[in-house]
Amino acid sequence: MATVSRVLNGTAVVKDETKAKVQAAIEKLAYRPNAVARGLASKRTKTIGVILPDVSDLFHAEVLRGIEDIATMYQYHIILTNSDAREDREIDLIGTMWEKQVDGMIFISEKITKEIVRTFEQAQLPVVLCATDDPEGRIPSVAIDNESAAYDATRFFLEKGTSQIVFFGGPTTHPVTMERRRGYERALQEAGKPLQNDLILHAPDMKYEGAHGVAAEFLQNGHRAEAVVAASDEIALGFLNAVRDRGGNSPQDVLLLGFDNTRLSTIVRPELTTVAQPTYDLGAVSMRLLTKLLLDEPIEDYTVRLPHSIIERTSTHRG
Amino acid sequence: MATVSRVLNGTAVVKDETKAKVQAAIEKLAYRPNAVARGLASKRTKTIGVILPDVSDLFHAEVLRGIEDIATMYQYHIILTNSDAREDREIDLIGTMWEKQVDGMIFISEKITKEIVRTFEQAQLPVVLCATDDPEGRIPSVAIDNESAAYDATRFFLEKGTSQIVFFGGPTTHPVTMERRRGYERALQEAGKPLQNDLILHAPDMKYEGAHGVAAEFLQNGHRAEAVVAASDEIALGFLNAVRDRGGNSPQDVLLLGFDNTRLSTIVRPELTTVAQPTYDLGAVSMRLLTKLLLDEPIEDYTVRLPHSIIERTSTHRG
DNA sequence: TTGAAAGCGCTAACAA
DNA sequence: TTGTTAGCGCTTTCAA
Numbered sequence: 001m002a003t004v005s006r007v008l009n010g011t012a013v014v015k016d017e018t019k020a021k022v023q024a025a026i027e028k029l030a031y032r033p034n035a036v037a038r039g040l041a042s043k044r045t046k047t048i049g050v051i052l053p054d055v056s057d058l059f060h061a062e063v064l065r066g067i068e069d070i071a072t073m074y075q076y077h078i079i080l081t082n083s084d085a086r087e088d089r090e091i092d093l094i095g096t097m098w099e100k101q102v103d104g105m106i107f108i109s110e111k112i113t114k115e116i117v118r119t120f121e122q123a124q125l126p127v128v129l130c131a132t133d134d135p136e137g138r139i140p141s142v143a144i145d146n147e148s149a150a151y152d153a154t155r156f157f158l159e160k161g162t163s164q165i166v167f168f169g170g171p172t173t174h175p176v177t178m179e180r181r182r183g184y185e186r187a188l189q190e191a192g193k194p195l196q197n198d199l200i201l202h203a204p205d206m207k208y209e210g211a212h213g214v215a216a217e218f219l220q221n222g223h224r225a226e227a228v229v230a231a232s233d234e235i236a237l238g239f240l241n242a243v244r245d246r247g248g249n250s251p252q253d254v255l256l257l258g259f260d261n262t263r264l265s266t267i268v269r270p271e272l273t274t275v276a277q278p279t280y281d282l283g284a285v286s287m288r289l290l291t292k293l294l295l296d297e298p299i300e301d302y303t304v305r306l307p308h309s310i311i312e313r314t315s316t317h318r319g
Numbered sequence: 320m321a322t323v324s325r326v327l328n329g330t331a332v333v334k335d336e337t338k339a340k341v342q343a344a345i346e347k348l349a350y351r352p353n354a355v356a357r358g359l360a361s362k363r364t365k366t367i368g369v370i371l372p373d374v375s376d377l378f379h380a381e382v383l384r385g386i387e388d389i390a391t392m393y394q395y396h397i398i399l400t401n402s403d404a405r406e407d408r409e410i411d412l413i414g415t416m417w418e419k420q421v422d423g424m425i426f427i428s429e430k431i432t433k434e435i436v437r438t439f440e441q442a443q444l445p446v447v448l449c450a451t452d453d454p455e456g457r458i459p460s461v462a463i464d465n466e467s468a469a470y471d472a473t474r475f476f477l478e479k480g481t482s483q484i485v486f487f488g489g490p491t492t493h494p495v496t497m498e499r500r501r502g503y504e505r506a507l508q509e510a511g512k513p514l515q516n517d518l519i520l521h522a523p524d525m526k527y528e529g530a531h532g533v534a535a536e537f538l539q540n541g542h543r544a545e546a547v548v549a550a551s552d553e554i555a556l557g558f559l560n561a562v563r564d565r566g567g568n569s570p571q572d573v574l575l576l577g578f579d580n581t582r583l584s585t586i587v588r589p590e591l592t593t594v595a596q597p598t599y600d601l602g603a604v605s606m607r608l609l610t611k612l613l614l615d616e617p618i619e620d621y622t623v624r625l626p627h628s629i630i631e632r633t634s635t636h637r638g
Numbered sequence: 639t640t641g642a643a644a645g646c647g648c649t650a651a652c653a654a
Numbered sequence: 655t656t657g658t659t660a661g662c663g664c665t666t667t668c669a670a
Contacts, residue, residue, distance in 0.1 A: 003656060005649060015655060035418045036358045037647035040662045045355060047398070047419075056384040056599075058377065058582075065375040068401055077419065079366070080399045082387055099354045100366075100396065208586050237586050244588055267527050267556050268587055269563055280375075322640060324665060334639060356663035359646050
């Protein structure tokens with residue numbers, strides 16, 4: 001049994017001859033090691049827990065795919081759970097992940113609270129935050145620099161000489177939205193433009209439906225916008241369709257810039273200019289960082305900021 | 320220890336007084352049972368394996384969400400892996416799921432081969448096929464009736480008096496595509512219409528990009544279509560944009576009907592008429608069926624067919 | 639109603 | 655280089 005274990009795991013030198021015999025026996029009996037027993041004995045399950053708000057969200061699904069691919073590469077398995085971004089569920093789930101003896105975790109959420117940080121620290125679980133960060137910087141994280149991404153997006157319009165630039169974010173309780181809003185505000189201030197509160201819109205979430213309603217109301221009230229910096233592609237499309245509902249269109253009547261470069265942005269017409277987050281990479285890099293943590297490899301940065309870029313398409317292009 | 324186990328699992332009667340003492344101790348020590356040890360001892364891990372082609376695909380992500388919600392409800396966890404619909408990987412993954420001692424599996428694939436059926440039977444793992452079925456009907460499955468869904472979609476156009484109805488599917492190796500094609504053909508035959516092979520299109524996959532190319536070529540070659548029955552929303556949008564690229568639009572120049580009722584269908588303009596698969600339910604019902612299998616509950620049907628419906632939107636509506 | 643004891647199928651020291 | 659032994663932290667008989 002011990003020698004079989006050695007052959008299987010390569011944890012010690014085994015004579016070629018015996019190794020061959022063991023492998024023959026494994027073949028013959030179609031033997032497959034029991035990962036649960038192995039996990040109990042070795043205290044490593046080769047399993048990592050992933051908690052995210054909602055897999056059926058395009059962005060999360062793509063991040064997850066990145067996580068999974070790298071996990072597979074390093075022979076880890078993924079236990080997945082949806083939290084619906086509810087803190088109580090998140091904390092509960094961290095506990096069950098602990099019970100499952102996951103080797104580490106990747107955590108995606110909208111907001112990293114002190115309570116969550118504390119729970120991770122108590123659980124002593126290696127964890128990497130993905131697409132968000134811990135404001136206190138105590139937990140390793142992989143994300144983009146949202147403030148400067150929104151700053152760049154706003155500059156993009158300012159350099160075209162556009163005024164009446166709307167910022168259209170998610171809820172004000174959403175830290176990522178607020179970071180982006182700060183970038184927008186900084187760009188305007190640096191350009192000497194006044195901040196107009198009526199040009200700052202917040203949708204109930206990052207989805208299409210709510211954004212569509214908010215945009216419709218905005219236009220209904222007689223407001224006008226020359227350009228929109230939206231915090232997600234879906235939000236941008238919510239604005240687009242509100243404009244269309246009133247007989248307008250983009251880019252003729254409004255220039256639109258989304259966020260995330262989801263598949264939507266090329267499927268829709270006009271194709272959407274967007275700030276590309278390296279969605280897949282966000283997941284892949286998070287998982288890679290986690291493997292470094294788990295394998296005690298040297299780590300340069302515990303806080304990784306991936307580059308973003310603006311992808312120009314027709315929604316901001318006036319023929 | 321044994322009594323603690325009894326309190327935790329409710330497997331035997333424990334005096335209220337001792338139960339209270341145990342619970343107090345659990346509280347005090349912040350004790351959390353080790354699920355791995357529990358799994359080894361009881362031979363049940365409360366974990367189910369999910370193998371699907373690609374989580375980052377909208378349809379699968381939504382099915383997965385359905386699976387996960389019901390799994391949570393029954394206190395199961397999900398181990399997730401992507402197979403990219405490659406049979407060799409699928410077979411390999413079934414093996415690793417076995418090693419992980421999952422209690423059961425949900426399997427989503429494009430094609431259920433004999434090899435896969437054999438692997439499941441050898442592994443003796445309870446499994447439910449989701450969104451596909453085993454042609455031999457030996458494995459429980461939850462899906463819709465693709466043939467009659469496409470039949471209904473085609474009838475929908477025939478009843479409008481439409482001719483030149485294109486069928487636009489995925490690859491010919493894709494069983495679901497072929498089932499739908501058969502439904503399309505049956506509807507035409509019953510209506511006494513000739514089958515025109517040049518009106519049957521196959522995209523390289525169910526995604527937008529490839530479909531867009533195939534549609535562009537179709538139109539380039541001077542073919543015309545009055546209506547399109549597409550095998551996925553993305554394929555329908557591929558056709559739509561090919562039409563638009565040539566200055567046309569829907570519903571004016573072509574009536575479009577997609578499949579799946581993904582978020583895309585309402586975000587896009589014109590909003591897309593589509594055959595709604597109960598995507599979330601496909602996952603939820605599969606998982607529920609699996610729990611019945613695992614808990615030895617009575618089962619009426621091992622082969623569940625969920626209802627589909629046509630959701631009419633602007634892409635088939637001529638003012 | 640509870641405690642004692644065996645054992646789930648491995649890994650990891652320790653000898654040999 | 656290999657076999658022996660002792661657990662890993664639970665569940666599940668079996669007695670008491």
